[in-house]
Amino acid sequence: MIDDHKPFQDHFSAHAADYASARPTYPPRLFEWLAEQCEERQLAWDVATGNGQAAMSLAEHFEKVLASDGSAAQLEAAQRHPSINYQQAVAGDPWLPGDCVDLVTVAQAVHWFDQERFFADAMRVLKPGGVLAVWGYGRVEVSPNIDRIEEVFYKDVVGDYWPPERSQLDAELSELEMPGESIEVPDFEMSVTWTARQFINYIGTWSAVRRYRDAKGHDPLVWLQGELDPFWRSHERRRVRWPLFLKVSRKPES
Numbered sequence: 001m002i003d004d005h006k007p008f009q010d011h012f013s014a015h016a017a018d019y020a021s022a023r024p025t026y027p028p029r030l031f032e033w034l035a036e037q038c039e040e041r042q043l044a045w046d047v048a049t050g051n052g053q054a055a056m057s058l059a060e061h062f063e064k065v066l067a068s069d070g071s072a073a074q075l076e077a078a079q080r081h082p083s084i085n086y087q088q089a090v091a092g093d094p095w096l097p098g099d100c101v102d103l104v105t106v107a108q109a110v111h112w113f114d115q116e117r118f119f120a121d122a123m124r125v126l127k128p129g130g131v132l133a134v135w136g137y138g139r140v141e142v143s144p145n146i147d148r149i150e151e152v153f154y155k156d157v158v159g160d161y162w163p164p165e166r167s168q169l170d171a172e173l174s175e176l177e178m179p180g181e182s183i184e185v186p187d188f189e190m191s192v193t194w195t196a197r198q199f200i201n202y203i204g205t206w207s208a209v210r211r212y213r214d215a216k217g218h219d220p221l222v223w224l225q226g227e228l229d230p231f232w233r234s235h236e237r238r239r240v241r242w243p244l245f246l247k248v249s250r251k252p253e254s
Contacts, residue, residue, distance in 0.1 A: 022201040024190045024242065025053060035061035037131045037183060038102045045101045047091050048109035052078035058105065059083040092117035096125045106134040111168035119179045126251040132180060136169050137190060137242040145231045157220050161211040172245040180249035188244040196232040199240060200225060
């Protein structure tokens with residue numbers, strides 16, 4: 001039989017260690033709230049876990065956490081925890097038994113999936129009444145001057161190198177149709193205090209930056225550094241934030 005589902009797209013293995021160190025962390029309240037929506041807290045499954053960031057937070061609220069990713073390099077860079085079992089698997093591949101998971105999460109990754117295939121598998125593995133949560137974050141916010149520079153970099157410098165799936169994040173997953181019964185969600189955001197170097201390191205984890213380097217043979221971050229220098233002194237720390245957009249649903253009880 002020919003398997004015609006969407007192939008796994010690996011945009012991050014080449015810089016898995018950088019991704020693990022330079023990406024912001026999700027707010028603890030997000031995981032507290034997700035756990036509160038679950039009738040039981042025996043097992044959570046974090047899909048496309050990457051460096052295990054969300055899985056580590058889930059482990060504070062669930063007895064066991066499964067954390068899967070299609071990239072072996074990402075899993076090698078992931079944080080370890082006695083309650084987390086890492087598994088190399090592509091989203092949508094049916095490797096878990098049915099009706100066994102209390103919470104399925106996808107952080108900043110659902111736009112890469114064969115969504116029809118993944119959602120069908122998520123509904124299969126969730127217990128009746130189990131919860132499915134997907135979220136993402138879009139453009140970073142610092143200050144008017146910094147935000148304008150970031151916008152030029154995002155759209156004009158590396159804009160042609162974004163994979164087409166990125167448009168779903170630009171639209172804040174507004175067109176994503178979740179299976180199950182919708183759950184109303186509160187507002188969440190990520191926030192860190194960073195130097196300019198940390199900010200640039202984060203931008204360097206963008207898939208479009210790596211694709212630009214591969215195509216052009218030079219680093220677009222050099223341009224970004226030069227533009228930021230007049231507005232962000234090297235040792236100055238600034239608040240950096242990303243509003244989260246979150247969609248949550250519940251598998252019907254019957």
